[in-house]
């Protein structure tokens with residue numbers, strides 16, 4: 001049975017912890033660490049404090065007896081903890097994929113994983129078709145990748161992009177493109193889109209070459225991601241219309257399911273989608 005440690009115990013961490021503790025997947029929750037004393041940490045301590053090592057110091061996960069650490073914290077936690085965790089013999093599942101967008105961080109982790117003979121798994125999270133994009137590009141044959149994200153204005157307001165590019169939200173009656181650029185620029189202007197944009201860039205042709213459009217739609221009730229890829233293989237168009245989790249309107253339910261699915265698949269001998 002997969003022995004799991006959690007790095008981050010916020011919304012997604014708690015969702016995964018509950019699913020494991022309820023026996024939804026073949027895994028054992030051994031340790032959980034968060035820099036803050038979250039509600040989830042308090043609940044875990046109260047209900048499973050005897051079985052799960054709970055800590056406010058994420059570096060303690062390095063000594064925990066776990067097979068794999070699921071990172072559900074923050075891109076900065078990836079930069080800080082990923083290499084030491086791998087060096088201490090843990091496999092990693094990383095959800096804050098934005099933490100790997102800097103090439104030096106990505107290659108540093110890759111080298112550490114090779115040295116330590118460990119695996120690092122980047123689930124698809126809130127996006128899809130990443131393995132298809134990788135396969136299409138294995139010989140460098142992908143020529144164009146575009147991610148178009150459409151959100152309700154309330155999910156976009158306050159993004160740094162609008163400081164220099166203000167939008168009259170009250171006057172908005174139909175969908176409008178509020179940003180067009182590459183992944184690098186999109187991440188700066190819309191940090192809440194960082195994981196999806198980073199995942200698409202890392203799977204395909206990189207953050208400078210991957211095009212991003214962000215649209216605001218006053219009528220939309222779900223977040224839409226459309227991934228368009230062209231190359232020697234032909235053409236891919238994938239569309240996701242994502243609902244939030246009822247208990248966490250900020251985040252797509254699919255992302256939490258994807259994290260849980262990565263744990264569920266971790267020890268399975270037959271892996272799909274390559």
Ligand SMILES: NC(=O)c1ccc[n+]([C@@H]2O[C@H](COP(=O)([O-])OP(=O)(O)OC[C@H]3O[C@@H](n4cnc5c(N)ncnc54)[C@H](O)[C@@H]3O)[C@@H](O)[C@H]2O)c1
Nearest residue numbers: 008010011012034035036072073074077096125126195255
């Ligand atoms: N890959 C995807 O598609 C996808 C989708 C949604 C969210 N995410 C990412 O997953 C992560 C978790 O999401 P969430 O909704 O649970 O967020 P959340 O804010 O509810 O929880 C994050 C928790 O991590 C803790 N934390 C922050 N920095 C830490 C550190 N350095 N060490 C240990 N703990 C730390 C916080 O105290 C918080 O309790 C976020 O980084 C988010 O951006 C990825």
